Amino acid sequence: MPMKPLKKFFQTYRLFLLFFIIVLAIVEWLVRADIIPSFIIPTPTGVIQMIIHNWRPLLIEHLSATMLEFIIGFSLAVISGVLLAICMFFSKTIEKMVYPAVVISQMVPIIALSPIFVLWFGYTIWSKVAVTILICFFPIVVGTYDGLKSCDQEYIELLRSMGANRFQIFQKLHIPMALPSFFSGFKMSIVFALVGATIGEWLGASKGLGYYSRRMSGNLNAEGVFAAITILTIVGILLFALASWIEKRTTNKWNNSN
Amino acid sequence: MTVVLKNVSYSYTNEKRQKNLVISHLNMEIKNGEFISIIGRSGTGKSTILRLMTGLLQPDEGEIQIDQKDISLGDVGYMPQKDLLLPWRTILDNIMIASEIQQDVHMTKEEASIWLQRVGLSGYEHVLPKQLSGGMRQRAAFLRALLTGKDVLLLDEPFGALDALTKKEMQSWLLSMWQDLNKTIVFITHDLEEAIFLSDRILLLHPDHRIEEISVPLSRPRKPEMLLFEEAVTLRQKLEKKIANETT
Structure with a gap:
């Protein structure tokens, strides 16, 4: 049985995998034939060797630092985003006050804000967490809020006709109906959050994959930069897959649009 | 009444x-x-x-x-034009909803299953509404209204x-x-x-x-x-x- 999902995976993605391998092979050839210098684009095999030789600092020191920022930032964003969406849903006043601010927060270039975070939090983990939250907060709030609002009036009336109070309607109708939209935001956010943590590290850090890639770039070590990028990409894909899996477990039974 | x-x-x-x-x-x-x-x-x-x-x-x-x-x-008990069965709930859970909302309605899952049998929906307890035909959904919706006990x-x-x-x-x-x-x-x-x-x-x-x-x-x-x-x-x-x- 364990072969089955793997087989399905290869069936679905075989064309993509083929394309990917061909591109890598071409890059490898271009660099080895000295058509492109290796400090611009490293050879894929060189990147893999880099990861293998430096797995200890890369994975244990830097990846774990980035993941810690990610986990704290993303969790805080999900909790506060969902709470804010619920407050906006229940109170028109809060919605009118806060919703524009949430939208504007997306218009502000985060890189421009980051010196302020460094000013507030110094070079501690919290300046990176702040960037992470700011970058992934929006999809969570909007996804949850739109989901909560999307509930069909007819269903609400049906439950009201049974004598349901506002809390029961929220619990039995609005929450389940909000899940698909919440998860669209959740899946976007989980990827953004990793990007946020990495950007946060550019601003000033002593460890983390963002910090590492920047340092390698300063050393003109393209292999090092691409090693960090490769690891971040793989982690991003895994996180997205995890989010999709959670979504499937909770809504896919009934939600056809997935 | x-x-x-x-x-x-x-x-x-x-x-x-x-x-x-x-x-x-x-x-x-x-x-x-x-x-x-x-x-x-x-x-x-x-x-x-x-x-x-x-x-x-x-x-x-x-x-x-x-x-x-x-x-x-x-x-x-009210049954609107559309069946309005909650798509994420099984048929059994759908017809149980009144007893979750109203304190004076008490019904066990066993009793609900017997009702499903009575309206010809036995075997569909754990099926989602989208898997049922129009007539079956309508019977489930009727049962839901009926089981409000009114x-x-x-x-x-x-x-x-x-x-x-x-x-x-x-x-x-x-x-x-x-x-x-x-x-x-x-x-x-x-x-x-x-x-x-x-x-x-x-x-x-x-x-x-x-x-x-x-x-x-x-x-x-x-x-x-x-x-x-x-x-x-x-x-x-x-x-x-x-x-x-x-x-x-």
């Missing part, structure tokens, strides 16, 4: 803040165990009467009472979306359920034959807010072939004539 509507008027306010009269001075008494159909052209306020009787809408004037008490939300059931065109054959089956099925359970049913339909076949009395709503009451001269228990009796055919022609001459 006698339902009384005394001098009930209702108008709704549209976007331009104009008041549109829908129901005007409606008086009606529904006796315990009666089956009443409401017919009339679209826009004559059939659904509005039902929504007033659930308590979802408040009348501008007059009062609606069940056993001398003003009606409020949760007093009657003596008065308001059914808003429950069979409107079904094909002719399924509709006929569902009508006989509904009558047999009604006879066994001693419920009072108010039933909206567009289908004159359906109204004649099912009801004791028919309320005909006119666009000028007049309401006519017509008794159905057929004995119980009803059989489909009774629709071919002379009195049924005459009644049908009479109703058709009344409705055809009207414009909304």
Whole structure:
């Protein structure tokens, strides 16, 4: 049985995998034939060797630092985003006050804000967490809020006709109906959050994959930069897959649009 | 359980803040165990009467009472036009919802399963609504209204979306359920034959807010072939004539 999902995976993605391998092979050839210098684009095999030789600092020191920022930032964003969406849903006043601010927060270039975070939090983990939250907060709030609002009036009336109070309607109708939209935001956010943590590290850090890639770039070590990028990409894909899996477990039974 | 509507008027306010009269001075008494159909052209306020009787809408004037008490939300079982089964809940969980909401309704999963058997849905307890056919979903929705445990059931065109054959089956099925359970049913339909076949009395709503009451001269228990009796055919022609001459 364990072969089955793997087989399905290869069936679905075989064309993509083929394309990917061909591109890598071409890059490898271009660099080895000295058509492109290796400090611009490293050879894929060189990147893999880099990861293998430096797995200890890369994975244990830097990846774990980035993941810690990610986990704290993303969790805080999900909790506060969902709470804010619920407050906006229940109170028109809060919605009118806060919703524009949430939208504007997306218009502000985060890189421009980051010196302020460094000013507030110094070079501690919290300046990176702040960037992470700011970058992934929006999809969570909007996804949850739109989901909560999307509930069909007819269903609400049906439950009201049974004598349901506002809390029961929220619990039995609005929450389940909000899940698909919440998860669209959740899946976007989980990827953004990793990007946020990495950007946060550019601003000033002593460890983390963002910090590492920047340092390698300063050393003109393209292999090092691409090693960090490769690891971040793989982690991003895994996180997205995890989010999709959670979504499937909770809504896919009934939600056809997935 | 006698339902009384005394001098009930209702108008709704549209976007331009104009008041549109829908129901005007409606008086009606529904006796315990009666089956009443409401017919009339679209826009004559059939659904509005039902929504007033659930308590979802408040009348501008007059009062609606069940056993001398003003009606409020949760007093009657209501089945809207669409089945509105919650798509994420299994059939069993869907019909259990009233007992989750109302404190005075107690039902175990076993009892609910027995009910499903009774309406011909045994084996579908743990199936999601989307896997059921239209007729089956309608039976589940009816059961959900029934299991609110209320003596008065308001059914808003429950069979409107079904094909002719399924509709006929569902009508006989509904009558047999009604006879066994001693419920009072108010039933909206567009289908004159359906109204004649099912009801004791028919309320005909006119666009000028007049309401006519017509008794159905057929004995119980009803059989489909009774629709071919002379009195049924005459009644049908009479109703058709009344409705055809009207414009909304």
